[in-house]
Amino acid sequence: MTATLHGEPFGRTRRGEPVERWELRLPSGASAAVLTRGATLHRVRVPDAAGALGDVVVALPGVADYEAAEGYPGAVVGRVANRLARGRFTLEGRESRVPLNDGPNALHGGAEGFDQRLWRAEEVDVDGTPGVRLSLRSADGDMGFPGSLDAAVTYSLREEDGRVVLRLDYSATTDAPTPVNLTNHAYFALDGSGSVEDHVARFSASRYLPVDADLVPTGELAPVAGTPFDFTTPTRVGDRLRDADAQLLTAGGYDHCLVLDSPGSLREVGSVTGPRSGRTVTVRTDLPGLQFYTGNFLDGSWRTLEGRPVRQGDALCLETQLLPDAVNQPAFAGLGDSVLRPGEEFRSTTEYVFSA
Structure with missing residues (x-):
């Protein structure tokens, strides 16, 4: 069944800029809403096992809440997602430097990345159903990155075999x-509230990327077998979260990129199920990596639409992406080129499939 699309004002930024909210809604009542600030996925409402609609991503009440929030809730991040070691890279003999905003590194595009920008919205057709396309021009030298970049993300919603x-x-x-790596930083909570440590996860990833003390990949592609990162069979998220594993201790939980099997085509790469609601989100992507993050830095400073504080363990992220810091990591060659050149187009698709 075809979705409907509706746009409306959502408020203004601290600079007085208008922010729009665009909602995609299916006849069943399931819906997804996005904001032009940060191309943010604001709300996703889908049915649980009893048919009751509920939110499955963390949503904040207003523009000011998103401006104040650290942690990129729901935003599209870029120009380069994840950590860029020392905020530096060299292309064609020219070194570029991105402002540091995560200790000695640049995180999610630097101090003023795409998550803080206003994107332009327009209605588009996606295989016969309405979608909203959000576009952004990033100028040459923006956050230290070379070249002007035209970036876009199109959100669409459909039903498929009851999902x-x-x-x-x-x-x-x-x-x-220029390096390019775009992802969405939505925080999933499939039961709507409570800990996600009881959520059950499965990922088609036989390798992962260990990180150093600053959470930058070491360059090793390590097997998950025998480690807490083995989710090749359904596993409760909290089962090994507090193991005395050096990688978990370094990150304060899961904050690691899983190297997905069979890269290059749109395929199912994993799923997470909320036991109380019966909701499952299945992830499909054509990208080689998925950053699995258990919200280790959530400290209760966010408040949901219902006024609940959001703390560590209340939500998790499933960030599909090219491998982090790939522009500085020769070992990642062959697993997706993160450098975009004139005459080329970066294209990528991720689908979150909800069922109960």
Whole structure:
């Protein structure tokens, strides 16, 4: 069944800029709403096992809440998602430096990344159903990155065999070589509230990326077998979360990129189930990596629409992406080129499929 699309004002930024909210709604009542600030996935409402609609991503009440929140709730992050070691990289003999905003590193595009920008919204057709395309121009030198970049993400919603499919189509072009890695930083809580440590996860990933003390990949592609990162069979998220594992201790939980099997095509790469609601989100992507993050830095400073504080363990992230810091990591060659060049187009699709 075809979704409907409706746009409306959502408020203004601290600079007085208007923010829009666009909602995709299916005849069943399932819906997804996005904001033009940060191309943010604001709300996703899908049925539980009893048919009751409920929110499955963390949503904040207003623009000021998103501006104050650290942790990128629901935002599209870029120009380069994840950590860029020392905020530096060299392309064609030219070193570029991105402002540091995460200790000695640049995180999610630097101090003023795409999550803080206003994107332009327009209605588009996606395989016969309405979608909202959010686009952004990032100028040459923006946050230290070379080349002008035109980036876009299109959100669409459809039903498929009784399931609700939220689709994100990313694209980008440039006029000079530049690294590009776009992802969405939604925080999932499939039961609506309570700990996600009881959620059950499964990922088609036989390897993962260990990190150093600053949470930058070491360059090793390590097997998950025999480690807390083995989710190749359904496993409760909290089962090994507090193991005396050096990697978990370094990150304060899971904050690691899983190297997905069979890269290159849109395929199912994993799922997470909330036991109380019976809701499952299945992830499909054509990307080689998925950053699995258990909200280790959530400290209660966010408040949900219902006024609940959001703390560590209340939500988790499933960030599909190219491998982090790939521009500085020769070992990742062959697992997706993170450098975009003139005449090329970065294209990527991720689908979150909800069922109960």
